[in-house]
Amino acid sequence: MNDDKAPRSATYDHPLFDTLERFPGLDLATTTADKLLNWGARNSMWIFPMATSCCGIEFMASAASRVDFDRMGSFTRATPRQSDVMVVAGTITVKMAPRVKRLWDQMPEPKWCVAMGSCAISGDFYRDIYSVIPGIDTVIPVDVYVPGCPPNPEALMAGLMRLQELIALKKAGLKPTPEDRPEAPKMINPRIRRLGDPGRLPAIDAAQVAQALSLDLTEPPDLLAAFAAAKAAAEAEAAAEAQGAGAQPAKSEGEA
């Protein structure tokens, strides 16, 4: 919302009138199409629920009468083609991830994504399992993260209101100010690295990015070759480092 403009009067205390320029004495109001579309976009966020586990139950509770996101114009639509916001609520597995990406690609622009719950944010305690992707943001871009396991309906509502603010800011060409996160330095590094984490093989990062960008579901990528190449590159690098540092050559050969 335009915080610099106070409402003109109590009579017109409605969100729409913040975007309007009224002329006194005339039954006429002007605004820019951008402002009107912005107002419409953030007050009719139709939600595509990508609910795969228990967060979906809390999502249903958010749609029920106590915390009712219908009152901000958000309805659930069980089709991506009529939706603006994808709420990913639950663990996404490797088998599910291509489907999620395909559904995301089918949503018309403009579109936003809310990662609801720890599993959708980072994989949580399923993160190290062989078949779970470590966070939905490795597949699709995420606008708002709603933490919790599962987050309660009020938290999801707060996340959706935060998304409304983001939409207003982005449409106005502004950047959101990041929130203070005093707990961030306390975060521990997970044992299994993911894209962008320090300590991960750069070759695997490059292969992941390349394959994510040129995703062809009809021809699955040759995973063994990709891993062999990444491993060989890492070993060659380690061997070069060992030789350069004059470390024990017999031990490095034995490890290789």
Added chain:
Amino acid sequence: MNDPQATLAEFMAERFGLAVDPWPEGGPLVPLDQHLVLAQALKDAGYTLYGYCVASHWPEEVPKKGDPIPEHYEVATGLRRPGKGTHMAMWRVWVDMGQGVPSLADVFPGADFQEREQFDLVGVVFDGHPDPRRLMLPEEWVGHPLRKDYAIDTGHLPWR
């Protein structure tokens, strides 16, 4: 064997000569070539409900005393007899590496998905299975994740 009072132990001891007294943990170890025969015989005896099929992978083990135990699979199968006085029949088979287990999908149609799941996750091959594909994991998955030699940090590009 239509007598509901007859116990499974008697049946297995009489028909197949298995040592079932005391009842071994997880069921008696049946020779692999008797697997299909036993299942068919139990079905004829009233055990018509297919319960479970669980495969496990055992890596090579070298104990301090005795012979080393080679790498192998064990496949446990359980059948139920529905109705009054329900009994559970269970047995195991020892499967060496590279060996296949006779599929029970022709005897029990419910074994189809169970055996596909065990093949998918553990890697046991079921001979004569009508649809030997993966069930849980994607088709292009490499490896069988419930084997003991499957590394937990095995990636699956481009997703993780």
